[in-house]
Amino acid sequence: MGACVERLTKLVDDPERFAIPYTDLRAAQIAAMNERFQERKQRIKLLAHRAREAGVGEIRSREDMVPLLFPHTAYKSYPESFLSEQKWDRLGKWLGTISPYPIAPIETGDIGGIDEWIGRLESKGHYISCSSGTTGKSAMLLASGADMQWSRRDTVGVFSWGSGVQPARDRRMFGVAPIAHVPKNVTIAEAQAAAFGDPRFVPFRLPVPPITVGQLTKMVVLRKAMAEGSARPGDIAEFEATSKARQESLENAMAIAAEALIAARADKLYISGLWNALYQVAKLVREKGFGAKDFHPDNCIYVGGGLKRALLPPDYQQFVHETFNIPAERNFQNYSMQELNSGMPRCQQGGRYHVPPWMVPFLLNKQGDALLPHAAGELEGRAAFFDLALDGRWNGVISGDKISLDLSACKCGAKSPSIRDNIVRYADLEGDDKIGCAGTVDAYVRGLS
């Protein structure tokens, strides 16, 4: 890590890190982006290619960086057949085009599935997290050991800043989400437990088998076989039976979680999960006749991710908060994505997500190929970020999100740029008015979503 990058990333433990106005950071951020670019432009093949095509040799302005930001889809650009046909060497070669570090050689002859492949790479210091694409391809995000260490630090700071909860190791930890068992999620869960968890209690985890990348990709692989017409009815029946069994086991686990929460209601709790799971558990707790009056008045909650297209009643957040007696000032939300390594916590007074000094926000046009002119105030556009803290892959990524970024100070007093709590995915804005004669065989695959 160079001096310019370090100057900004070392602010991670600074309690005043969100107090720095954007104008004070601009020059330092450009210098730091250039430093990252110079050290990596020969090492990341895809970056070298992009730099050559765009004719960029140096970052002197934010505009210079725009053609070098990777769309989030770059991490899905591997051919699916590498997975479905278990071509591990070629998948490794693909990783090599996006990695700043040479991919260590591993034995692939005896690998039985993607989980083993990921495990073997992890033992060599390459950490792969997959996004859980529900029907489509999963993004494969490569990270390094340094990234895991950073996540560990950053996540505690982000939660503490956003929720006002001090890392005093005085809370009973409850994880009630079926979260994918990928290195980043595991690291964050461990770090949160170590910082906030009361060591007298074993953290509660939803009693379901871990969701691995192999399970996430199984559906993708079967979908492809169905589209090609090569899947046999037996394959589909087996998959459906497994899905049904998993759903039932999840429902049982939710009931167990509800019982455990009720039993622990007198303790000070730290509850984490995704909105859908939290809502389901809260409903079970209410059905058993328990609610706000029964729970500790200083409980806190960590919610990861958005709704993920779950259909919940409009007051789902309030319902969850009221059930577990979460005080208003403990309402924590974080804006981040698998593609980034750092979080952006939401403040209590302004209700906005704050961008830390080592994260350079870009507002692009909808197509993601041009920077919007934005010198002051709030403006809406496609979100892109350059996370200076990232070590194991290229720092710049263009998201699928539409955000409103404000460069002026927030109502809460923080002077950092901040993002309004109305983030949507461009993909969800497309609407359902499309009709056309051209299409793919995907439209002919039923029942795998």
Add this chain to the structure above:
Amino acid sequence: MSAADGVLAPATRQAIRVKHFVRGALVTGDAVRHTSRDLGVDFTTPAIDLDALIAPRSEMPPLFDTKLADIVDFLVETGARLDLDRNPYLQESLEFVAATNPLPRRIVESLFRRARQFLTRDALMASMHANFPDLRCFDEWVERTDAHGQSAALRAFPPRLIHMLAGNSPASCISSIAQGAMLKAVNVFKMPSSDPFSCVAVLRTMADIDSGHPVVKSMSAVYWRGGDERIERTIYRPQYFNRIIAWGGGSAIDNVIRYLSPGLQLLSFDPKTSISMIGPEAFQSSAAIAQVAEAAAEDVTTFNQEACLASRILFVEGAPGGVEEFCEKLQQRMGVDRPLASAVAPLPPAELREEIDMLKLMEGEAKVWGKFDGRGMVILTGEPVEFHPTGKIANVVHVRKLEDAIRHVNVATQTVGIYPEATKVRLRDRLANAGAQRVVRLGSASKHVGGAPHDAMFPLQRLVHWMSQENA
């Protein structure tokens, strides 16, 4: 919020005013504001009066007593007036479609100029004859007697139809209007947001010929946002309609499926993809390669590869040197202006760029000709690429034998363009078994033989209400 800076306030754009046509009458107004799906152009429509739109079953269909021959006369007359150089409605809608549709203006113009070709007596009658063994059923009760000597009479009674027009093919409404008229149907055309204009332009042209003509009285064309429950939940009922005809696939169809019930059926022309197959004869000389590359380019670039019949994957069997020369020439020929293709087309979606870049960076996976500049790219691989080539991207797949390519044909495959001729005959049965619907000469994907089936069926027969009078 900094609305004071003016950064949040969207520039006030002038919205295009869309007109509706309801059972013979033009309806204007700007009660509802919409944004077009593809290009985000704002337009307004009148409010839809559902009571006015839906003809009650107590009324006989306006066309019931009109002879098929008279209907065809009226359509032919309409065709004569759909001359872009003289028809102000078409001229106006061409400008609007050019603003809302992703196809370039010049191609939209070509489509407008071609569409009337369907409105000739020969073309209209060919489609009717291909669909129906005895056209007298449309004008009278046709008597027949079964093997036991029992007599009966049959009538092709007018159906009530909703036509969901495709968004990627402006002016295709013309054939839908003609079909609806010849079936004597009561018709509602649900226009797409990428062209909420041309259908009304055609209907206004008809109304100028004779505003009281039963064809005119049996037609309505409106826009509502697909998925608008207030409208769809109300009117998608068998009491109001027999069939919903969907000219394509996509989210708009997923909405409709929810409303299907006994008596209300969906006739969908499914979303399709097309391919080419080229045998070793093509690669025997530079002259042959050039000729085949031109034919292949014609099929790949049609509608700038937005249409179902545009070829996307080209399986080739032949010597590697010849195949690479073919790829190079194909890429060159993809970069020329054609009646239905632009030399420089809109760029493919960004995620394709990621996948193609990656194939280039991973040595040994693919050879790539062309750049990401709208002039077309050719990607030579040993297996089909896993993304959907679109925006003038051709994936040439080198196979040992063309027979090896059949496993890549599936239920979504529509047109297979084949070179040489004899190979068409050799492969056609196996292609059909795998799911394909049409084998054509390479270079002729967008040409049609009159009276051919559409989407592997004769759709018009499935639209009429076959009424039987039996004397058993």
